[in-house]
Amino acid sequence: MAIIAPSILAADFGNLAKDIEMVNNSQAEWFHLDVMDGVFVPNISYGMPIIEKINSLTDKVLDVHLMIVDPDRYIADFKKVGADILTVHYEACTHLHRTIQAIKAEGMKAGVALNPHTPVSVLEDVINDLDLVLIMSVNPGFGGQKFIENTYNKVSKLKQMITEAGADVIIEIDGGVGVQNATQLIEAGADALVAGSAVFNAENPTEYIAALKKA
Ligand SMILES: O=C(CO)[C@H](O)[C@H](O)COP(=O)(O)O
Numbered sequence: 001m002a003i004i005a006p007s008i009l010a011a012d013f014g015n016l017a018k019d020i021e022m023v024n025n026s027q028a029e030w031f032h033l034d035v036m037d038g039v040f041v042p043n044i045s046y047g048m049p050i051i052e053k054i055n056s057l058t059d060k061v062l063d064v065h066l067m068i069v070d071p072d073r074y075i076a077d078f079k080k081v082g083a084d085i086l087t088v089h090y091e092a093c094t095h096l097h098r099t100i101q102a103i104k105a106e107g108m109k110a111g112v113a114l115n116p117h118t119p120v121s122v123l124e125d126v127i128n129d130l131d132l133v134l135i136m137s138v139n140p141g142f143g144g145q146k147f148i149e150n151t152y153n154k155v156s157k158l159k160q161m162i163t164e165a166g167a168d169v170i171i172e173i174d175g176g177v178g179v180q181n182a183t184q185l186i187e188a189g190a191d192a193l194v195a196g197s198a199v200f201n202a203e204n205p206t207e208y209i210a211a212l213k214k215a
């Protein structure tokens with residue numbers, strides 16, 4: 001069974017407490033929190049105050065996905081507001097190994113995200129240092145986009161790399177995920193599924209999370 005991580009990007013920001021309560025009472029294990037800076041991606045989302053508030057309203061894992069340039073500047077700040085997993089983009093880091101060590105030194109789990117065009121092979125030499133790899137199945141920046149089919153291929157390759165390295169790494173998929181592709185993603189090797197619009201636009205989000213959990 002996969003870990004389910006609803007993305008708050010698709011929640012009702014005018015009624016955030018209600019959506020947080022829904023996730024709290026669902027089978028989802030994580031909150032997926034998308035931080036965008038308008039530079040690394042062409043969109044700006046939210047930052048520390050929102051994450052801090054969510055942390056005060058839940059005991060679930062806070063899975064923070066940073067779509068920002070030079071993320072090293074803010075590692076300690078995200079720890080302070082309650083991040084449990086901190087994921088940076090491979091494409092945004094010049095000294096990725098150093099960044100991973102800095103995240104772990106703060107006591108968080110370290111993740112690296114890959115854009116759709118970035119091959120999984122770039123992580124070969126850090127795979128044993130990682131707790132999580134996030135495969136973007138859309139171009140980062142917006143919710144509600146169409147799933148890129150080549151993702152299955154990338155997940156299989158990453159799974160093989162992890163097995164060969166004897167590493168203990170969670171494979172997370174983000175973008176355009178829903179009940180229509182969850183089973184195939186899990187069969188390819190996915191351990192955690194992010195779902196934003198599919199969950200929050202569902203008629204019954206709690207039941208939708210349960211359906212994803214069953215995939
Ligand atoms: O990182 C993201 C976008 O950059 C979001 O986590 C992702 O897009 C989730 O939204 P949806 O499930 O609607 O595709």
Ligand SMILES: [Fe+2]
Nearest residue numbers: 034065174194
């Ligand atoms: Fe995300």
